[in-house]
Amino acid sequence: MTDAQPPFIAIEQLTFQYPEGDFYLHIPELGIDAGTKAAVIGASGSGKTTLINLLAGIVPAVSGQIRVHGAPLDQLGDAERRRFRIANIGFVFQDFALLDYLTILDNILHPYRINRALNLTPQVREHAVHLADIMGIADKLKRHVHHLSQGEKQRAAICRALVTRPPLLLADEPTGNLDPANKSHILQHLFQYVDEAGATLVAVTHDHGLLSGFDRIVDFQAFDCPQRA
Amino acid sequence: MHSLYVAWQYLRFHKVKAAVLIAALTLITFLPLAVHILVRASEVQMLDRSQATPLILGQKGSALDLVMNTLYFASKPPETITMGEADRIDETGFAFAIPIYNRYTARGFPIVGTTLDYMSFRRLQVASGRMLAVLGECVLGAAVADQLGLGQGDALISTPENPFDLAGVYPLKMQVVGVLKARHTPDDRAIFVDVRTAWVIEGLGHGHEDVATTRDPQVVLREEDGKLVATAKIVQYTEITQENMNSFHFHGDTGQFPLTSVIAVPHDDKSATLLRGRYLPETSAFQLIQPLGVVQALLQNIFKIQRVLNIIFAVVSVAMLLTIILIIALSLRLRQSEIETMYKLGCSRLKMAELVAAELGVIVMVSLVLTSGLTALALHWQTALMQQFLS
Amino acid sequence: MSLKRSGMLAWLGIGLILMAWTESQAQPAVYVVNYPLHYFAERIGAEQVHVVFPAPAGEDPAFWKPHVETIAAFQAADLILINGAGYAKWLKTASLPKSKMIDTSRRFKADYIEIQDAGTHSHGPTGEHSHAGTAFTTWLDFRQAAQQAEAVTEGLSRLLPEHKDTFEQRYAELEQDLLALDERLEAIVARQRARPLLASHPIYQYLAKRYGLNLQSVLWEPEVMPNDEQWDGLQSILETHAAAWMLWEGSPLPASAAKLQALGAGSLVFDPCGNTPEQGDFLSVMQQNVARLQQAFQ
Structure with a gap:
């Protein structure tokens, strides 16, 4: 390992807690290199989703350091973290979080319509169609969400996450609502992107049967996250 | 975007x-x-029409009823005055009189009996057909023609005022000779006839076979002191045609015949003032009103x-x-x-x-x-x- | 003639035609119901108005029935002169704008003569009524004719106030003519006013009334030979009314005149002139009438 290259994700003595409530998270140290496919496992309520939100800059750390792709998230304000998110993060949610009133194509292109920093060009549209083609939902682009199966929905959601070509892909239980056949397909797609784009994947999962494809397992059992009584 | x-x-x-x-x-x-x-x-x-109508003469009573009846052909007919009152206005030399007899209806629309002066006064022109020429004819306002689907050559029968009044008014079958251009005023919703035609509807004028020349013994009831007494067999015409036109006549002095109102059009402001002086409320049996004031109050x-x-x-x-x-x-x-x-x-x-x-x-x-x-x-x-x- | 001159003449001609045309356009239309009013209106209105008398020749305008188109023309006129006294039966049933109508005999309405012997009848509950009308040859009393002409003058003055003085001047001349006729007729009859006279038709009521003529009427037509019944009727009249002359509206059939002559009565024409005369005008026809009547009083 070369010391000259800092890890893609670097966390040191990170603490987080919500203004109200009992939840408390402390990660003494965590480093994930670029191009890693990392699975985050741990008990419910152990803070896996919070880690994802911290990495995305959605919630700020209370103390400690967190750097992602060179950005010191612990030192950035709300607007800067949002800009960081737009530029760096692709999100895949357990419940797909597609908008029912948009067609699949419009859902995929949605990040471009709600972020001024992104420019919706014909090339972007082409790319979106291309992604859908890869995902096998090219014929569903004009349809609304409720016409799609669960698996198709998650593929559409993945297209949306990948359309901006993010260097970091964050997935929160991406296979949680899928049947076994779809689970491995979805993971294959994510892995393929990471491999081809040289991106980094951090995926929260409960499903220990899927861990074999990951390069690295981050187990929350290892962190100090006492349920403060 | x-x-x-x-x-x-x-x-x-x-x-x-x-x-x-x-x-x-x-x-x-x-x-x-x-x-x-x-x-x-x-x-x-309402202002337009009342402004365009300088003075209205009518029987004393509700000024509003008089105005509504004369200008908008609405409300029940006011008590009548006589045709002689219209002539009297003409004779003053202060104004010319337009008689209005708006009492009867046909298929829900008012039959307005007046003279052709009304047409020129309101600038009404025929859109199709022609203007009234002889008794028994009517011209329809644009909306009447439209709603009843009637036009030149059709006939329209007046509605009997009281269907059980057997002795009185016979419905008159009127000939539609023209349809007026739409003016978007109450004139669109009226049926215009010569005031004498309105009197025919009232039963004041009628035509019948000439008793003196008829040979039907059933018609002549008896001869009394050289006068022929006719039976009810004499046909009461319900239609005025070219053939029976000559037999149409009015009983009595037309000067005593009824009008609902008279529109008086003074020759100038001074004449208007002088005319109003003739119909002061204290001395006159009639009311001469300026519709504008009444409408403004309304x-x-x-x-x-x-x-x-x-x-x-x-x-x-x-x-x-x-x-x-x-x-x-x-x-x-x-x-x-x-x-x-x-x-x-x-x-x-x-x-x-x-x-x-x-x-x-x-x-x-x-x-x-x-x-x-x-x-x-x-x-x-x-x-x-x-x-x-x-x- | 040079081309230039003939061209100028052509232009002049066109100009004159245009002028005449615009003038006729500018002239208000005055419609009348009989010839006397036509004559009065023409004399008083002259070039200022366009007088129209639509009754065809040969018809009696009193009983003529105009076509609907003619009624429309009356309606469109600027002034309508009617005789009044029930003259022109068609007016009873025609719709005309009252404001444009002048009843020329209205001012002597009180002097109208009711025809008494037309018979009355009654029917229904409304009681008796009469079809008897009013005598309408009002202008045969020349003073009434003058009053009618005056009403025409007033009507025209109301129509064209700028010509009021001219109209009144012309009326004064016409009045003089009419009053001269009146005076002459009065002078003729004054000597033997009670002389019995016959009339072929009951149309001379105002003439008889004004000049105190002792006139009895029958119901004959000049162009029809009276039947035996009518001759008998005449004879019974002659028994009490020994007339030496009968007044005719037009020239009687020679046979009628001869038979009448045999009964001791000469024939003389007193043309009421309700319609346009074939020769002359109202004034000349009336002058001839008066001259002919003079025979009866010689």
């Missing part, structure tokens, strides 16, 4: 919700406007009603706006997870507000377009609508 696109997609997907909001907004903007337009239209029309009342209506509309509008705000607030709460997703996708608070504003904007725009459309329609049909209310 993107915000508008997304908003439009949202509203398209939630059609019912959007339609309800648009309908509610359209109604709260259009209703007060519509009332305002109608009141304005009625004001303009409009005052309409304005009062409009003010009350405006207050009601204001209260209803506030209630409706509050409801709409509540609906929007509730719908935003329902869309909390969508908002969270968008935030995670990098959407700023400002952009989020912009999206919601775009949705509202589209709703407001569409309802404004609808309101404008409805308003344009209301403006276009205002006079027709107004006449519906007036008659």
